[in-house]
Amino acid sequence: MNIDVRIKRTDPVSGETQWQTFEYDALGKPSVAKILEEINLREQLTDKDGKAARRISWECSCLQGVCGACAMVIDGRPALACETFVDPSAQSEVSIEPLRKFHVVADLVVDRSVIDKTLLESEVYIKDYNESSPDEFAHRYQASKCLKCGLCLEVCPNWTGTGKFAGALFANDCYLVDSADSSTEIRDEFGKHFAAGCSKSLSCMKVCPMKIETIASIAKMNRRKKR
Amino acid sequence: MKVLIVGTGISGLSAAVALASRGEDVIMISPFPSERAQSVMAAGGINAVDEESEDSFEAHIGDTLKGGRFIAGKEAVKGLCEAAPSVIRELEQMGTVFARDENGKIRRRAFGGQSFDRTCYSGTSTGKQIVTALRRELRRYESQGKAEIRLGTDFHSALIEDGRCYGILAYDERYASLAPIYADAVIIASGGQNALYGKTTGSTACDGYTAGRLFMQGAVLKNPEFVQFHPTTYVTPQKNMLISEAARGEGGRLFYVKDSKRVYFMEDLFGPKGNLMPRDVVSRSIFNTGEKVFLDVSFLGGKKIRERMLETYELCMKYGGLDITEEPIPVTPSVHFFMGGLAVDNGHMTNIDGLYAAGECASIYHGANRLGGNSMLAAFYGGKVAAGSIIEREEKREAPLFDGFIRDQEKAFNKILSSSGRKPVTDIRSKLAQAMKGSMGIIRNGKDLEDGINVLDGLIGQVREDEFDSSLLPYFTYSTEAIVVLGKAAMTAALARTESRGAHQRSEYKEEKDEFCAATLISYDGGRLSVSYDKEGRYEH
Incomplete structure (x- = not known):
């Protein structure tokens, strides 16, 4: 069954942006990753108008929703391409664009280095290891699964990428440090870069592919801060 | 010393932490951050003897050697298994979340080919838990200025002169250019060879190129015929x-x-x-x-x-x-896994001085078949061993000039960028995968292997002569020849091993033979592949 695949293209050299549509004959309900992969494998790549097209730049690694490489905006919703499925019997078009809050390198590839930069500046690491309480296991396990995909930042009404506020993944990583550290330095960083800036929209939790309960990290950090 | 590490998965991170914590300067390169590494997909666990149980190092060593059908190095495996409990303690102290019982003791589960339950785990995302902890630990050294990660940077080729590696030529994705990175030692931690088969259970980013290119530059490969299904x-x-x-x-x-x-x-x-x-x-x-x-x-x-x-x-x-x-x-x-890869000695050095390898790109510990739960152990331990060897064996060195080599590589690279071809080079990769699946499945035979080698020779010729679509990331184009050559090395080694052992099974030679109870070594020699067997334990022993 045919479907139009509309992709927001950004030329890596000129930086020029345009939407380009490709026809795709879908078998079953393919993932967006599968669609992108197959379009790129075509012997000659032409768009719906028959015009020669550049190959599509996009990132993938695991193709099973555990690495975060393929985070993008699909039909207006930020999601992982490898676990977002398209149903051609229910839609005639799918639109794909890069994450909007990050610098676009080319097409669907964005520069997410700000994530590591923020964590480094705040020295988010365990200074002096202290075994966690067994009660923390379940949440530590879940929070450790953060993909650093950037989806939580993309949907956050408060994260801009340039301000002090560091977003949900920062809160979760602060919790991971604080719950295994006898030093309490990370609490100040949490205060500076998260506590005051979060308006609790919790959109981060709705979009998180790992279903990390950031609200639990926030609550735990707030309780710890008071100790 | 300045040490360059290619890859940011568990083995690369382990080496980086070990080196930086001992005062060495580390540069890591990778197209992607650690969160995208195949290591995050490692599910089931990591093996370590519970020293308070009936299990023993002898049992872990015996199981590993037997599982590998007796062609792994006894001393190397002994080192691996005896270090395992301290590896777990170290990971724990970096904050790795392991499943625990009601008394707070790390749980162990049963895994294949093991005589005791010795696989420490965390749900079925153990690799992810370890990567999270290791990446966070590396930040300690990044903040001290002892470690640096350069993303969007891919291996292109090694800078080798007179049998010594002085660094690499790297491809910078952002500027679409090549640039040398000099170092006193280099560790390859680039993962497995998945692209040989198209898609595997693992990451699409692990394509075997680095091992393939180094092979063409003189590095010896070991056991490439042993592919784990x-x-x-x-x-x-x-x-x-x-x-x-x-x-x-x-x-x-x-x-x-x-x-x-x-x-x-x-x-x-x-x-x-x-x-x-x-x-x-x-x-x-x-x-x-x-x-x-x-x-x-x-x-x-x-x-x-x-x-x-x-x-x-x-x-x-x-x-x-x-x-x-x-x-x-x-x-x-x-x-799922490649037991073969760059041949390394027990200190994880290749046959090229100053060039080390760890993790799945290196062939060590697993012999003809890897046991579940030993890969993450080998990755972490191997990275540490490589780091220790470098500190012990290497020193600051002045690199010679590589101007001529770099100019030649840039010329070839610019040809890729200016190509007017329309077809994608990934088509060659698809044909490689088809040939590998046809000739290098669970059961092989000589006829299929000979046919497969002919197909790959054809593909090598095609990739050298044809022009490909330059709008695809140039990495795909410059990497494909070496990946096909790597496939040919696997087929050549499989054809030469006229027996069945572990993950290599021949329909015409169903039994193990004593004469083949040794690791395969294969070298490139200007395009001619030469196979021998490491009966003296020149590499792993």
């Missing part, structure tokens, strides 16, 4: 998804249906522990049934399944709408 993968339109060995470790049973009755063939063949035979044996047994095989875990109950293997439950639900708490999983063996 994981017995239990779930076929989906996206790819074959790994069903962790943990599923069988927790009690899962393999069966097929005959005359409306379940036949638990592994138990019939090998007794009550039949489902947990080493992976080569299970894959072969599934293949030999000629039947549609299923893995049942549903009898464990929803609570235990979600508690012990949540990710496996979610995977089947997401990609197949299959509820494993209710229904058995249809499974098929699929390519």
